[in-house]
Amino acid sequence: MSLIAAWGLSKQFGDFTAVDGIDFEVERGEVFGFLGPNGAGKSSTMRMIGCVSDPSGGALRILGMDPSREGTNIRSRLGVVPQQDNLDEELSVAENLYVYGRYFDLPRSVLRTRIAELLDFVQLSERASDHVEPLSGGMKRRLTIARALISEPEVLLLDEPTTGLDPQARHVVWERLWTLKRQGVTQVLTTHYMDEAEQLCDRLVVMDRGKIVAEGSPRQLIERYSTREVVELRAHDQVSVLTDALRRLGERSDGYSGDPLYERVEELPDRVLLYTDHGERMVAQLGEVKPESVLVRRSTLEDVFLHLTGRTLVD
Amino acid sequence: MARTAVIPRPKLAVEYWLLTYRRNWKGSILTSFLSPVLFLAAMGLGLGSLVDAEVGSGRDLGGLDYLDFLAPGLLAGNAMMLAVNESTYPVLGGFKWYRTYVAMASSPLRGRDILLGHFTYMAFRVTLASFVFLGVMAAFGAVSSPLAVLAPICAALCGMAFATPTAAFVATRINADNFSTYTRFVVMPMFLFSGIFYPVSQLPIVLEQIAWLTPVWHGVRLCRALSTGSGMEWELIGHLAYLVALILIGTLIASRTFTRRLYE
Numbered sequence: 178m179s180l181i182a183a184w185g186l187s188k189q190f191g192d193f194t195a196v197d198g199i200d201f202e203v204e205r206g207e208v209f210g211f212l213g214p215n216g217a218g219k220s221s222t223m224r225m226i227g228c229v230s231d232p233s234g235g236a237l238r239i240l241g242m243d244p245s246r247e248g249t250n251i252r253s254r255l256g257v258v259p260q261q262d263n264l265d266e267e268l269s270v271a272e273n274l275y276v277y278g279r280y281f282d283l284p285r286s287v288l289r290t291r292i293a294e295l296l297d298f299v300q301l302s303e304r305a306s307d308h309v310e311p312l313s314g315g316m317k318r319r320l321t322i323a324r325a326l327i328s329e330p331e332v333l334l335l336d337e338p339t340t341g342l343d344p345q346a347r348h349v350v351w352e353r354l355w356t357l358k359r360q361g362v363t364q365v366l367t368t369h370y371m372d373e374a375e376q377l378c379d380r381l382v383v384m385d386r387g388k389i390v391a392e393g394s395p396r397q398l399i400e401r402y403s404t405r406e407v408v409e410l411r412a413h414d415q416v417s418v419l420t421d422a423l424r425r426l427g428e429r430s431d432g433y434s435g436d437p438l439y440e441r442v443e444e445l446p447d448r449v450l451l452y453t454d455h456g457e458r459m460v461a462q463l464g465e466v467k468p469e470s471v472l473v474r475r476s477t478l479e480d481v482f483l484h485l486t487g488r489t490l491v492d
Numbered sequence: 493m494a495r496t497a498v499i500p501r502p503k504l505a506v507e508y509w510l511l512t513y514r515r516n517w518k519g520s521i522l523t524s525f526l527s528p529v530l531f532l533a534a535m536g537l538g539l540g541s542l543v544d545a546e547v548g549s550g551r552d553l554g555g556l557d558y559l560d561f562l563a564p565g566l567l568a569g570n571a572m573m574l575a576v577n578e579s580t581y582p583v584l585g586g587f588k589w590y591r592t593y594v595a596m597a598s599s600p601l602r603g604r605d606i607l608l609g610h611f612t613y614m615a616f617r618v619t620l621a622s623f624v625f626l627g628v629m630a631a632f633g634a635v636s637s638p639l640a641v642l643a644p645i646c647a648a649l650c651g652m653a654f655a656t657p658t659a660a661f662v663a664t665r666i667n668a669d670n671f672s673t674y675t676r677f678v679v680m681p682m683f684l685f686s687g688i689f690y691p692v693s694q695l696p697i698v699l700e701q702i703a704w705l706t707p708v709w710h711g712v713r714l715c716r717a718l719s720t721g722s723g724m725e726w727e728l729i730g731h732l733a734y735l736v737a738l739i740l741i742g743t744l745i746a747s748r749t750f751t752r753r754l755y756e
Contacts, residue, residue, distance in 0.1 A: 227598055229598060229754065231755065248755075249601075249602055250600075252598065252600045255598075259598065263591035263595040265590065265592065266590075267512060268511060268512065276507065276508045277595065279504050279507050280505070280508075280599035281600060282504060
């Protein structure tokens, strides 16, 4: 049985539909992601899973229970890492874990050992008695993750776990989340970073304007909705001229297999993307077309999102 | 599935507030001590000597010295002021700035556990400050009945009769824009016109009748009766019932506004 299952789940705020009838299932032990731009309805979905927001429509089952009737019981078995840190900055690092553990009615003796273990896990043992306020953003996020784990939850919910962190701090957080995954902790996360979704998620859904537009593993999604490689051509002023030239070029074949040179063209404000399985062959055929720079790269979830919605994830 | 469900209790939320109190209890006690010392010295002794010389211990003050009249009134008024402070910015902060309530809401605690936890802590703070106040009153010789030991409890009830509806209202606010208006035009007038500094019978009849409706007037009457040991047993029960009713109504409304804000 799935740990979390939703059918036609929706959330309205007045006239605004934040989540518009979505279906998904999360299995035990997997890392499941909601990928989408800001305002796609990811956080609203997350709040419903966290039992702090009642669904407006559809059905939701978490650990086999109905959140509108058993919110308290469900929350006692979830660990939540909110998008906006809500640590107590005047209390010490260890006190933050202690007081949160007490909300779950965990006995002091249990908390004492768990706090030591968790601080060790998130590499904050040396800061145990320091105040939270001067800690770096990455340390605070790691502390919030430790806090979410204090009750040994069956599911860990992470809303934008690395937003606002510098690259190095992000990698430390990712590395901790991988370790949890190896230990079998089920994780549900939202992100608007395609690299984060690719790195962490076993399976994900792409959300846009309250709806799920695609579902699968990162690899499946790329195979289904993009080509193996992408040629990026930059041209600051004359993107449309470049696009036209590339369209004419596309009427020819690649000279090897007889296939078209590329499958699709996407025009962005400062560059043109050519979707093809053979990037270097494409570049060799550019001939008269002279962009400012050319780059061949592998397809990512960003390309999947662009193909599905016609827009970029982060702008 | 062998895990037993956590039984949520307001007590678990109180522990958070007591932990933060442990960090600043010294400053808090000092303030609770200094405020009555300044008020009783300036108004009780300073202004009081003038009042007693001019008016004498007349029937308007119920045969009391001005200091004895004023001190229990200030005890109730001080509790009101403290309770208002505790139920405005810290409550909005719980939703908005420190997000303490938001963190609690993601745990098994429910909206009513969260607010009862905070209310219990507010009551603790106000009761403690009121006992310190009583100690200062005694040192000034402004206590004349052993029943006075019950006065801080009544002062705390008076404070909570303000704190609970105030917190219920604050839970519906996006920002602190109206707080100073509330303190200036609702709380301050009650402090000045509800029988703390002079009997409300001195006021025009319309204002006197309004004063009867304010919780602080009931608190002042209670504290004064206990501190001076001057009768009015049946009236006491009426005052108590009025304050308790306000606390219950305030808590019920707060339970709705807190839950709506935390679990929209």
